[in-house]
Amino acid sequence: MLDHTPSGLFKVFSVVKHWLDxxxxxxxxxxxxxxxILVTYQVIVRYVFNDPSAVSEVLSRYLFIWLVLFGSALVFGLKEHMAISFIKEKFSQKTQIIVEAFIELAIVTFALSIMIFGGYSSATRQMWQLDSALQIPMGTIYAAIPISGALMVFYFIYNELQLVERWKQLRSSAE
Incomplete structure (x- = not known):
């Protein structure tokens, strides 16, 4: 049996991924x-002082959107996203790797086409429109879409390198 050590590229990506995570x-x-803090403030000013704050409501809504987008990218990178693992586990290890690669390819296709290209286009078009409550460009808010898409692409590359390493280990253990 051959000793398998991870490639230099995989090691670099592992360090970057660790810090990015x-x-x-x-x-x-x-x-x-x-x-x-914002929602607590909103509840207090709305129900105690009977003076709702539009800024805290809108800002918390936008922050929630950013949380979902960046959280989704992180979960994808940690491979904690929803999956029907009981079906995949019935396959051989090599087939599992192929299925994982296909699933990740589908996700990165979405991330590239919709999130990065579509999100960038949308963010740049909306850069001149100001939010009525916050008076910041809507493009700034929309920027979370291509940024989180880029994170997903990075995680895709890392995950694919990890699958290649697993494939190499399977091949070297079979020899």
Whole structure:
């Protein structure tokens, strides 16, 4: 049996992924914290002072959208997204790798076509339209779409490199 060591490219991607996971995790945690503060503030000013704040309501809504987009990218990178694993587990290990690669290819196709290209187009078109409550460009809010799509593409590349490493291990253990 041959000794298998991961490729240099996979090692580099692993280090980058480790730090990217931490950054995106902390970003999502910060969004949840800020949303909690904003919603608490909104409830207090609405029900105690009878003076609702439009800014906190709109900002918490946009933060929720960002949380979903960046959280989705992170979950994809951690391979914690929804999957029907009991079907995949019935296949051989090589077939499992092929099925995983196909599923990830479908996800990255969506990320590239809709999130990156479509999201970028939408964000740049909306850069001149201001949000009525926050007075910030809507393109800034829409920027989360192509950014999270780019994160998904990075995670796709990492996951594919990981599948290649698993494939190599299977081949070397068969020899």
């Amino acid at each position: 931490k950054i995106v995790s902390w970003f999502c945690i910060s969004i949840i914290t800020l949303m909690t």
